[in-house]
């Protein structure tokens with residue numbers, strides 16, 4: 162019922178476009194409103210590969226020989242599959258939508274596809290899993306969507322046959338493959354819809370072009386104007402970080418994978434993260450704790466994104482009881498704390514080790530991860546009229562000069578997250594997001610660099626590494642192995658810690674941080690890999706000019722942020 166209503170409303174509002182706000186989270190296309198409000202979805206990775214317990218995305222031709230893998234469907238007979246049980250579990254988990262892998266990279270279709278015999282109809286099971294699950298979800302009030310991998314290692318017309326294109330088909334025909342892909346996507350949307358979301362993947366391989374992506378997006382919207390399509394439909398995604406390049410066609414939302422996305426309130430995003438370690442079912446796979454799950458959800462919501470939490474059902478059609486139990490625990494927490502998640506926007510405080518914040522109207526919800534420690538956050542330009550935990554217990558609040566100190570009395574603390582509701586004297590929605598990290602002495606300082614990607618200084622210049630924005634970066638030319646970034650703090654400052662964020666984590670292999678002294682450059686610290694977020698404190702030193710010297714990189718280094726902190730941070 163809710164699904165139908167949402168889809169009708171969205172269709173009426175089509176074409177509203179993006180309304181950029183002056184401050185605070187941007188309001189986008191009304192078509193995405195239900196999805197933003199939902200905040201939490203269930204991802205399901207399933208197929209004949211569950212019989213082997215290996216990974217759906219990359220075990221074909223690796224852990225399982227191709228000849229064996231491609232015959233697994235002949236004995237795929239999940240007689241315990243119960244669509245209603247899955248849809249109900251999603252609802253009990255508090256998931257407002259569900260995405261099923263209709264077709265993964267291995268090419269197998271979980272529905273009865275008219276254009277392929279490598280599908281569920283060819284298994285002993287024969288029942289159309291996509292159809293049954295879609296119908297069950299609609300009955301249970303969970304919005305249904307499908308995952309579809311653009312690449313296809315099984316299909317003879319698709320050029321590559323394994324990850325990284327290591328094996329190639331003898332007689333590929335990409336134009337004909339695109340027709341096949343369009344036919345399958347049409348079957349999903351037209352015959353198994355309406356769908357809330359079309360979740361594409363596998364777009365990174367060379368045969369797929371931006372033009373093909375635009376056409377595919379247009380096809381989806383033509384078949385169902387209200388449908389939401391992720392950024393993997395085209396070529397905009399930047400690595401597993403999942404954000405979209407600004408100059409590329411990027412679908413409707415960004416898709417960080419196996420990580421929480423960065424705070425981003427001007428474009429929708431959704432982190433897809435596995436409950437266990439594999440996407441597809443694996444016996445005795447390590448499962449995340451309830452604490453990890455709830456904190457991940459809070460960090461996503463607090464960063465203004467969604468969480469798509471994945472389970473891989475077993476080959477007999479059941480979701481593992483321990484995984485189902487974990488999902489129900491999440492749902493139980495959401496029944497008492499959902500007010501702080503559903504229908505909120507992230508911020509105004511950006512997430513940090515202390516926790517995260519979400520907002521709706523005049524309220525701000527603090528999701529505190531260490532409620533036994535007082536939290537100090539930068540003050541907001543609003544008066545706080547009341548502060549209580551979500552069950553309504555009083556919280557001690559002190560508004561100091563430039564910070565706000567929040568302390569939860571022992572009797573009011575909850576694990577793994579204590580939610581505090583702050584009531585403001587005005588709207589929380591127009592407040593720009595505030596950093597909660599340590600003070601950054603390098604922010605906005607003068608910077609120069611040994612090299613800038615294709616000389617594009619305004620887009621990728623050194624200033625981008627010190628602008629306080631994690632979604633901009635200093636980039637170097639392809640093939641750069643050594644580079645330096647030099648900062649001038651304007652006057653000698655005492656520094657005691659550094660944070661470095663690589664935009665493409667893993668490229669930097671060896672680096673030094675140096676300061677200029679009367680006698681020349683002196684090393685403050687040396688390190689190996691940087692990664693997504695490198696933080697290190699060191700014996701305080703005074704410095705005006707500081708240099709990041711990269712001695713060894715596998716590819717042109719790209720630095721999203723280079724921050725210097727006072728001692729004690």
Ligand code: H79
Nearest residue numbers: 206217218219362363365399400401418433440
């Ligand atoms: O379905 C799950 C995985 O099976 C699938 N995506 C999730 C949702 C997946 N397939 N492959 N991968 C994940 C890993 C691929 C990583 C890479 Fe890349 C592809 C590394 C280089 C090319 C991603 C795309 C990072 C850069 C481009």
